[in-house]
Amino acid sequence: MKSKFWFILLALCIVAIIGLASIFHVPDYPWIYVAYAMAILSLIMLFRSIIKPHDTVIRGMELISAQDFNNRLTPVGEYNADKIVTLFNSLIDKLRLERLRNLEQDSFLRLLIDSSPMGVMMLDFDGKIVMINNSLCRITGIKGEQDALGRYPEDLPTDLAAKISAVPLGESRIIRRGDIRRYRCYHLSFMQSGFKRRFFLLESLTEEMMKAERAAYEKVIRTMSHEVNNTMGGVKSVLELLHDTADDDELSEVIESCDDRCDRLCEFISSYAQVVKVPAPVRQDADLNDTLSAMLPFLKGMIPETVSLDYSPGDISRKVSIDISLIQQVVVNIVKNAVESITGDGHIIISTGILDNSVWLDISNDGMPITDEVSHMLFSPFFTTKRDGRGLGLTLISEILNRHNAQFSLKTDTDGITHFHIEFE
Incomplete structure (x- = not known):
């Protein structure tokens, strides 16, 4: 705008000088009319070759500064300037398509992260939370993403905050809450703009670990029950036979004591079997x-x-x-x-x-x-x-x-x- 102002001011001065000269010297110098016309033509050509391209460049800078990739520059009718306009419009088209592609990818990734069963927490370059998905909110008990944004992981309103933030970068650890639920927490990073961006992943291990534990202790309990019950059955039969044939009161008391211990051992094993035999709930x-x-x-x-x-x-x-x-x-x-x-x-x-x-x-x-x-x-x-x-x-x-x-x-x-x-x- 300043260049255009000074150009107009210069043009007015030149026109004024030539105009005054033509008024006072027209009879003696008729060629002044020719000079006057050539000066005006030169100013027009100068405007088209310098000032108008300059304004076009300024307009392009304003579009880039505003990140407006939908508007285009208009050719000015000057060969070199129009080449710049064509190149600028081509770059703007590429930037617009790249931006649209990035927005689509970001939207897809956000949808993918939100629907993931794994908890995801993304940090900015300062280590503050900029994104947290629904699964992590559910796992940690946080009411919503707004309760976490702008905080450091250790400041989250959850009992898992200290355990999550304690996981070293590049490692994973198994953490658990105050109940049976267990999670594997990953602390990872990726490069963005030449700097590391950190993020956390929380994977639930509860169901698979519960299945493995249940399968293990069910097998142990069933094996113990089978072996103990079979053994105790034979032992009790022998004790009953000895008790019937014993003619010594002291020996009978010992046999009865052994028989009682066998019953208690069977009850002890049966109590473990109750865990395995928990019926399906009839709701x-x-x-x-x-x-x-x-x-x-x-x-x-x-x-x-x-x-x-x-x-x-x-x-x-x-x-x-x-x-x-x-x-x-x-x-x-x-x-x-x-x-x-x-x-x-x-x-x-x-x-x-x-x-x-x-x-x-x-x-x-x-x-x-x-x-x-x-x-x-x-x-x-x-x-x-x-x-x-x-x-x-x-x-x-x-x-x-x-x-x-x-x-x-x-x-x-x-x-x-x-x-x-x-x-x-």
Whole structure:
């Protein structure tokens, strides 16, 4: 615009000078008219060859600066300038097609990432989150992408934040929540504009690991049951024969004691077999509050006088699809574990509610807290911290809840209260 202004000002000055000269010297110098016409023609040619191409270049710069790849430059009628215009328009077409292709690829990749069962979290060059997909929100318990954007991974509102951010770049680790769910977390990077962009992938291992664990302990339990029952059957037959022929009271007592131990061993093995024989749930629509209310007399009867049990039902507007007898067995086992964790006076609270269309059940106690070392082993088959425990209670609970497709966790909060939290879809 400045060049055009100065050109017009120069043209006006030249025209004014020639005009004044023609007024005062026309009679003596008639050729001034010719000079006047040639000056005007020269100015027109100068405008077309310099100023107009210059304005076209400025216009092209403005289009690039605004990233406007839909408009084109118009030829100015000057050969060299028109070559630049043609080249510019060709480059703009290529940029537009490349941009369109990138947008289509980005849209496809975003759709692919959002529909992926793996959790994906992308970081910017400063290490802050710029993208997180639905699967990672579901895995970590984050309400939505907006709750994560602009944060560092370790600042995410989830108990997995520290575990995710602790994975070194270029490595993978298996991490787990407070329940049976396990995930493999990958910390990887790719190059963009010559710099590394980091991202995390979370792959669920729960289902395949559960199948492998279940297959392993089912095989062990069945083998143990078969061998022990067959052996004990023969031993008991011999003991009965000896008992019938024994004429010594002391020997009879020894035989009876051995027979009693055989019965207890068979019962011990049978208790393990119950985990394998958990029936498939026969679901029905049930009111969770009514189901728990019907259990209260039994639950209060199984706890000592030093432990109080409170029930705080929430306002649940819908029923849940559950096997009532199996869920009652789950509640009994959880309350039993809570009682065993309390030494002296204690308090157990059973509460229910609904959140985001999920009906939840929470059983809390103020007994011994769960340590970090123990939390990593919870729900593992045969793991127990009890002196005479068999490690079957939590295994049975997780088996039943998984067959109900329920989400659950067991952990101690910072206030020392331990919560067993269950969510039914």
